[in-house]
Amino acid sequence: MQLTIKRFIFFIFLTFQALITHANGFVVLEDEQSNSSISVPEETKASSTPKNIPPVCNIPSAHYRKKIAATFFPLTKPENSKINDFKGFEKGIGRDLLQRLYSTGNFLVKEAESINLYPDTEIAPYISEISTADGTSLLASIEKDLDVQYVISGVIRDLSYSDYSNKFNLPFRFVSPIDQPNKPKRRNIVIDIYLHDTLTEELIDKRHYSYTITNGMVKPDYDIAYGSDEFFATAYGQKFDDILIQQATAIINTLSCRPYTIRIIDKDKKDIYLNIGSQSRVKTGDILTMYHADKDGGSFNSNTSRKQFGWPKSKLRITKVFPAYSIAVSDQEEVVHLEKNKEYILVW
Structure with a gap:
C-alpha cells in the first residue's frame, strides 16, 4: 500500500514538472x-x-x-x-x-x-x-x-x-x-x-x-x-x-589566416589578366606579390602546421579593374614566360 502511494505521489510530481515545462514555452x-x-x-x-x-x-x-x-x-x-x-x-x-x-x-x-x-x-x-x-x-x-x-x-x-x-x-x-x-x-x-x-x-x-x-x-x-x-x-x-x-x-x-590566391587567366607582352575584379574589392593601384610555384621559401600557418607557398617572384600593380577580372603589369621582364592558368599569385 505504501509503495503504491509513493508511486502515485511520484507520478503527480512528474506530471506537474511537465506542465510547468510546457507552460513556460x-x-x-x-x-x-x-x-x-x-x-x-x-x-x-x-x-x-x-x-x-x-x-x-x-x-x-x-x-x-x-x-x-x-x-x-x-x-x-x-x-x-x-x-x-x-x-x-x-x-x-x-x-x-x-x-x-x-x-x-x-x-x-x-x-x-x-x-x-x-x-x-x-x-x-x-x-x-x-x-x-x-x-x-x-x-x-x-x-x-x-x-x-x-x-x-x-x-x-x-x-x-x-x-x-x-x-x-x-x-x-x-x-x-x-x-x-x-x-x-x-x-x-x-x-x-x-x-x-x-x-x-x-x-x-x-x-x-x-x-x-x-x-x-x-x-x-x-x-x-x-x-x-x-x-x-x-x-x-x-x-x-x-x-x-x-x-x-x-x-x-x-x-582569415590564409593568403588570397589569384589565377593568371591570360597575358600579352606587358599585361597580365587576373581572375579577381571589383566584386572582390580589388582596386586600381593595388600591389600584388607573385610567388614561384616551387612549394619552397615563405610559409603560412594552417591547422597549426606550416604550409609553403614559394619565394617572392615579382610585384604586380593593378592598372585596370572590371567586375570579374583585372589587368596588372609586372615590375620584371620575366612575365613573358608565365603560363596562363598554371601560375598563381598569392596576396599575403
Missing part, C-alpha cells in the same frame, strides 16, 4: 557529448548570421572577398527523412551556409548543390579518384568551372528519431498525460562539415557535430522545408541554426 536542447543543455524559446525565429567577427589573422589581403562554393550534403541514412517530415537538408545546409557567409560582405558565393563529392559517405572527407572527362580532379574542375578557391562539403550521418522522451533521466520510459501518444519526442543531429582548397586540394578544416534534441517539435505532421521560417521556429531547426552559426564562424576564422 521553453524547450531543452541537450548535447549528449558534452552533457550540456541550453534553453531556447520554442517559437524562436532564427535568421542568425555571424557579424563583426574580428579576424584571427589580420593580413593585408583580408579585405578581399573570398570565393567559395558549397556542394550537395548526402544522407548516410536516407530513411531518416520520410513523408511528413523536414525536407531538403541535402541541398539546404550548403545553401544556408553560403547565405550566412555572403551576408558578412566578405565572400563571393556559388552554389554547387548538383555536385556530390561523396557518393560513398563512409570514406568522407576523402574524395575518390574520380576525374572529369578532361582528366582533372573534381576539386580542380570546380575551381575552373565556378572560379572559386574554396569548397564546403559534408555528410549528414544521422537524423533519426524515437517516440519517447527521457528528459528526467529515468531508468524507465515515462510519457506525460499531456504528451501525444506515438509522437516523436527525441531526435539526433549528427553531421560532418569539411572545407577544401580547390587549388591545392588540401582539406583545410573538418568539424563534427553531434546533438540530441529531447523536447519540442522534432518531427512535424506535414512536410516543412529546411531553411524556412517554420523550420527555424522549431526546436530542431533552432539547433541547426546554432550549428551553422558555429560553422560559419569557423570558416571565417580559418580563411
